[in-house]
Amino acid sequence: MWQSILNAPFFQSLELAVLDEEGMHALVFPCERTLEGWKHALGGMHVDVHPTHWRDWIEQDQTDA
Structure with a gap:
């Protein structure tokens, strides 16, 4: 579940979302x-x-790609 960037923890691997015109x-x-x-x-x-x-960043198995 996506969470607000305002409460992002420090020094942990995270998946980030960005907004653009699309x-x-x-x-x-x-x-x-x-x-x-x-x-x-x-x-x-x-x-x-x-x-x-x-x-949270979830490592994906490269064989699934």
Whole structure:
């Protein structure tokens, strides 16, 4: 279930949703909220996004893709 970005936890792998002119989209990689902003949870690089919602990141089995 999506939750408001206002209560997103810090330092946990999260799935983020962003809004654009076409609607809401979930990012395809996990992100972590840090004191400096959002970063890619696996690569550690800063991610310039303005998410609106979050939910726990659930690792997907690559054989299902």
